[in-house]
Amino acid sequence: MPIELIPATDAHRTFARDLTRRAMLAYYREFDLLWIEEAFDQAWDWREQWLVVDGDRVLGFCSLSKDRQALFIRELHLLPEHRGQGVGSWVLQALAAKAAQQRLPLLRLMVFKSNPARRLYRRQGFVVMGEDECFVRMQKVVA
Template sequence: MIYQLRPATSRDLGFARELTCQNMLPYYIKYELPWLDEAFDVAWAGRENWLIVQDDVPVGYVSLSRDARALYIRELHLCEAFRGQGGGSWAIDQVLAMARAERRPALRLTVFKNNPAQALYRRMGLEVVGEDECFLRMQREVDASRR
């Protein structure tokens, strides 16, 4: 499969919101957390968002934020039909390349404890560095000398 990243626009908000709700609602229900479209929309507006596309068709997206300590994956979602085909690994590789280019010390993300995506994150070198009732905080040190 050949994937590309393209900057997301406000026109992509509906796709991203629906995909995230579809993928995450079972976790929100399990942990008794409210899903709020408005909260998603506010978060989307404050992040750097990239669509994962195949032949110009959106198959997922990744949402990023930064601070001096790390590049953060805030959301990473693929449409169900495209899971298990290397797109998640590919997207994380792209984000790691961004972190290296920006000389960020680490790549970080948070994942629900019962989300099977954590196996992907572990394969990609992220390790659990903390947890709370619902989430695991994961991190990978970024070697800026690798390009």
């Protein structure tokens, strides 16, 4: 697949916010959390935003932050028609390579406990580091 990550711009914010809301709203409801549009918009300004594309087709987006030891996947969402086709695995491998290039030894994320994407993360080498009533914290050693 000629998939790549390209920088998202402010023009992609509405697409990314809507995709995130559609993907996450059921989990927010399940765990009695409040979706706040403004929180997404504020985070957009300080995180790294990437589109997942195949040629001129946008497949999804991811949002990243980092500290001194880890690249943190804050959001990773694919359009429903592109799930289950290896795109998520490709993105996780690309992000692991990005972390290694930046000399960051860890790739981290948090996922809702009931999200089936946990299986994908385990297959890609992520291990559980902790959990609370809503989320599981996972990480993968990349360097």
